[in-house]
Amino acid sequence: MITVTLRGRGGQGIKTGAHVIGTAAFLSGFYVQDQPLYGAERRGAPISAYVRISRQVILDRGQIDNPSLVVIGEESLMGMASDNPPHEISESTVILVNSPLSKSDLASRYNIKNSLIVFDLVKLSSGIIEKPHLGIAVAAAACKLLGLNFDFVKESIIKELVNIQVNRDEIARNVDLASKVFDTISPVTITTPREAYRESGILEPKYHEPAISTCAITATGNSMLRDRAQWSNYKPVIDYDKCTKCMVCYVYCPDSAYTIDSEGYPIVDYDACKGCNICKTECPVKIITLVERNKR
Numbered sequence: 384m385i386t387v388t389l390r391g392r393g394g395q396g397i398k399t400g401a402h403v404i405g406t407a408a409f410l411s412g413f414y415v416q417d418q419p420l421y422g423a424e425r426r427g428a429p430i431s432a433y434v435r436i437s438r439q440v441i442l443d444r445g446q447i448d449n450p451s452l453v454v455i456g457e458e459s460l461m462g463m464a465s466d467n468p469p470h471e472i473s474e475s476t477v478i479l480v481n482s483p484l485s486k487s488d489l490a491s492r493y494n495i496k497n498s499l500i501v502f503d504l505v506k507l508s509s510g511i512i513e514k515p516h517l518g519i520a521v522a523a524a525a526c527k528l529l530g531l532n533f534d535f536v537k538e539s540i541i542k543e544l545v546n547i548q549v550n551r552d553e554i555a556r557n558v559d560l561a562s563k564v565f566d567t568i569s570p571v572t573i574t575t576p577r578e579a580y581r582e583s584g585i586l587e588p589k590y591h592e593p594a595i596s597t598c599a600i601t602a603t604g605n606s607m608l609r610d611r612a613q614w615s616n617y618k619p620v621i622d623y624d625k626c627t628k629c630m631v632c633y634v635y636c637p638d639s640a641y642t643i644d645s646e647g648y649p650i651v652d653y654d655a656c657k658g659c660n661i662c663k664t665e666c667p668v669k670i671i672t673l674v675e676r677n678k679r
């Protein structure tokens with residue numbers, strides 16, 4: 384069995400990407416299983432999706448540890464402590480990353496010893512589509528690595544994008560981009576990590592803590608314990624010279640990230656801010672800007 388883990392942010396289409404890979408593999412004659420894993424209200428937050436591909440009926444369920452291939456939608460998700468399950472990877476796990484950085488820069492920055500494939504979606508989508516669908520692009524790259532035929536990848540992309548009501552023109556552009564990504568990726572050998580393969584066919588689900596397997600609220604008043612700083616690459620910055628202390632930002636913030644200082648100015652707790660942009664939108668005098676977090 385070949386297993387794939389995809390990492391992205393809520394809203395980037397990672398779930399659709401997993402579907403595209405699964406459907407393309409199904410059309411190629413494999414048994415497949417694909418599923419996302421995320422809790423409630425996850426736009427911008429790190430999420431995962433999983434794909435299993437096999438010549439035999441798949442009895443495994445749940446998240447995948449030690450996958451054959453890890454697909455990472457953007458560099459900001461690398462090396463990140465996450466509230467999603469960590470990906471235990473083996474030496475044979477192939478890592479595919481969308482990043483403008485070179486392969487050698489990424490490998491040295493994150494101390495990657497595994498087989499690493501890098502593609503730059505912004506560069507590849509130039510002249511084809513202004514807002515590329517990340518999930519489609521990473522799926523096309525992953526399908527190339529998995530050795531699938533592009534005809535099946537194309538059919539799968541069209542099925543998935545029609546399902547989510549993307550218009551025909553956008554679908555055509557995304558197919559063009561997928562074709563370009565597919566042609567850009569050089570094949571590597573994807574193997575089955577020994578530990579992940581249960582040839583016996585006996586169902587052996589791993590135990591995972593309920594806290595990571597469900598979106599259940601298990602205690603009251605604990606929202607401030609959740610680190611939302613990872614949910615966005617951006618944070619709001621206030622121009623205090625122009626702030627009127629109207630408190631609109633304080634009132635509208637859905638995550639109570641604002642407090643008021645002794646002079647009546649709003650202060651953002653960046654660990655509680657999820658970068659949703661609402662305060663910037665609602666500020667009557669438009670003096671809040673979003674700036675990149677952790678700009679290198």
Ligand code: SF4
Nearest residue numbers: 636656657659660662
């Ligand atoms: S961007 Fe603004 S409104 Fe949104 S969570 Fe952060 S502080 Fe609150």
Ligand code: SF4
Nearest residue numbers: 626627629630632666
């Ligand atoms: S909404 Fe804008 S002007 Fe009003 S307190 Fe917040 S930052 Fe200041």
